[in-house]
Amino acid sequence: MSATIVVSQLGARMHYAVPRILASQKSLGHFYTDICATKGWPKFVSRIPSSLLPAALRRLVGRRVPAEVPCELMTVFPTFGLRSGVRRLRVTNTSEETSHAIWAGTTFSRLVSRSGFHGAVGLYAFSGDALEQMRAARRQGMWTAVEQMIAPRDVLEELMLAERQRFPQWEGAALRDPLDKIFAARERAEWRLADRIICPSDFVAGHVIAGGTPCEKCIVVPYGVDPTFQRDTGIRKPGPLRVLVVGAVGLRKGSPYILEAASRLKGSAVFRMAGATKLSASVRSDLARHIELRGIVPRAGIHDEYRWADVFLLPSLCEGSATVVYEALAAGLPVITTENTGSVVRHGVEGLVVPIRDGEAIAAAIDLMASNDALRRMMGENAVERARAFTVARYGERLLAALSNLPPERSKTAT
Numbered sequence: 001m002s003a004t005i006v007v008s009q010l011g012a013r014m015h016y017a018v019p020r021i022l023a024s025q026k027s028l029g030h031f032y033t034d035i036c037a038t039k040g041w042p043k044f045v046s047r048i049p050s051s052l053l054p055a056a057l058r059r060l061v062g063r064r065v066p067a068e069v070p071c072e073l074m075t076v077f078p079t080f081g082l083r084s085g086v087r088r089l090r091v092t093n094t095s096e097e098t099s100h101a102i103w104a105g106t107t108f109s110r111l112v113s114r115s116g117f118h119g120a121v122g123l124y125a126f127s128g129d130a131l132e133q134m135r136a137a138r139r140q141g142m143w144t145a146v147e148q149m150i151a152p153r154d155v156l157e158e159l160m161l162a163e164r165q166r167f168p169q170w171e172g173a174a175l176r177d178p179l180d181k182i183f184a185a186r187e188r189a190e191w192r193l194a195d196r197i198i199c200p201s202d203f204v205a206g207h208v209i210a211g212g213t214p215c216e217k218c219i220v221v222p223y224g225v226d227p228t229f230q231r232d233t234g235i236r237k238p239g240p241l242r243v244l245v246v247g248a249v250g251l252r253k254g255s256p257y258i259l260e261a262a263s264r265l266k267g268s269a270v271f272r273m274a275g276a277t278k279l280s281a282s283v284r285s286d287l288a289r290h291i292e293l294r295g296i297v298p299r300a301g302i303h304d305e306y307r308w309a310d311v312f313l314l315p316s317l318c319e320g321s322a323t324v325v326y327e328a329l330a331a332g333l334p335v336i337t338t339e340n341t342g343s344v345v346r347h348g349v350e351g352l353v354v355p356i357r358d359g360e361a362i363a364a365a366i367d368l369m370a371s372n373d374a375l376r377r378m379m380g381e382n383a384v385e386r387a388r389a390f391t392v393a394r395y396g397e398r399l400l401a402a403l404s405n406l407p408p409e410r411s412k413t414a415t
Contacts, residue, residue, distance in 0.1 A: 005027055005122045005403070006031075006120040006123050006137075007123075008109075008133060009129075010034050010104065011033075011034070012036070013126070013149075016033075017223075017392055018399070020069060021392075029119065030073050030075065032076075084107075087104075094160075094171070095177050098182075101183065104129070105131075113133040113136035117142060120142065121143065122137075122143045122145065122403070122406060124147070124403075127148045128190075134146065134193045134194070138193055143196075144194050145194060145196040145406070146190045146193075146197055148200075150318065151319075152208060156252075159317045160251060167256050170280075170283055188211065195217070195406055197219070198221050199320075200220070201321040205220050221402050222321055223390070223395055224395030225327055237310065240370070241369060242272070242310045243269050243310070244313065245273045245314060246273075246312075247314065257357060259287055261366060264359065266290060268367065269367075272309070276295070277295060306331035309333055310376065312331075312333040314335070316338060317340050317356050322342065322343060328383070329350060331383075332380045334350065334380055334383060336362065337352075338354060339353055344389075349379070350379055350382045352365040
């Protein structure tokens, strides 16, 4: 791929994998992001001892774009990034979170479109943050690709509304998000403009197509990770089966059903959750009676969590393709998950795929792993082999192939 591509990305998703991949192929025309410690005033703030910085600012300026992405090809918007970070701290409910996402995505997209595209032939952007820049790129005759990182907003909202109705004590009253339709309309407008919609899983692609998008626009490109830890021996530790969950604790991750399974299996399995927990005291208390809540585990410490576990569990109701599952496979852990997690786990090969919203099925899958060491070991070995097909390098090959047959230039169109 010789023509250059502009990438715009809010945050440090997958450690800036897309701009890194394109830069390695000399195909990165420019990279736009909100804030990082490699450019602008955050570069100088990052030299201040972290203990002297507020936690929120410490996280923001701790973002570092890898050296593979040349500084001269980067534009950052640190003032916007700081403002966005501060606004996000004030979010207290789902509607405020959606409001912030719409504001941040629109503001960032306008900043990119005003800054220009540096003679590139194509634009690669991310759903919800892309509409204004895609319109500007199309006016200049560029092709556009948008990555749909999770199932469409209307699908997510319907799933979560049902969960809030079923478990009102978990995340508040079961009210429909009044801004949901605005965000969903923004996604659909991006799909119409896009020449390619990159989806991380069949689960996501299926819902995008069901939303009226031609199937030929959608290409499934699973993610990849490069774990730095070694696989454990696979020898079962004495005692109950050790079940690990990594990710924010809440309704979207299927946490109530994990609690149900843990209560059913008390004595035959022990559960550990590593991730943020923003729940009421009563719900936390119910969880803590059956599950060890580790809270947010630093990236450097997550390897120890995988080493502790015998089995990895993620029964999410809605994901794109959770990267923690890729990590668990690389760690040699059989995975119990759902189709809605968008994982690359094959039922009966690297783990077990159970229905969503089914604590009994989760408990039965864990019980099978606990009672059949040979099956668990076989699935662990298969998991390591499966992970080799989903490294960052292999992800890069798939992504470049998905973009390879886009035209070097398209006719300029009105938007």
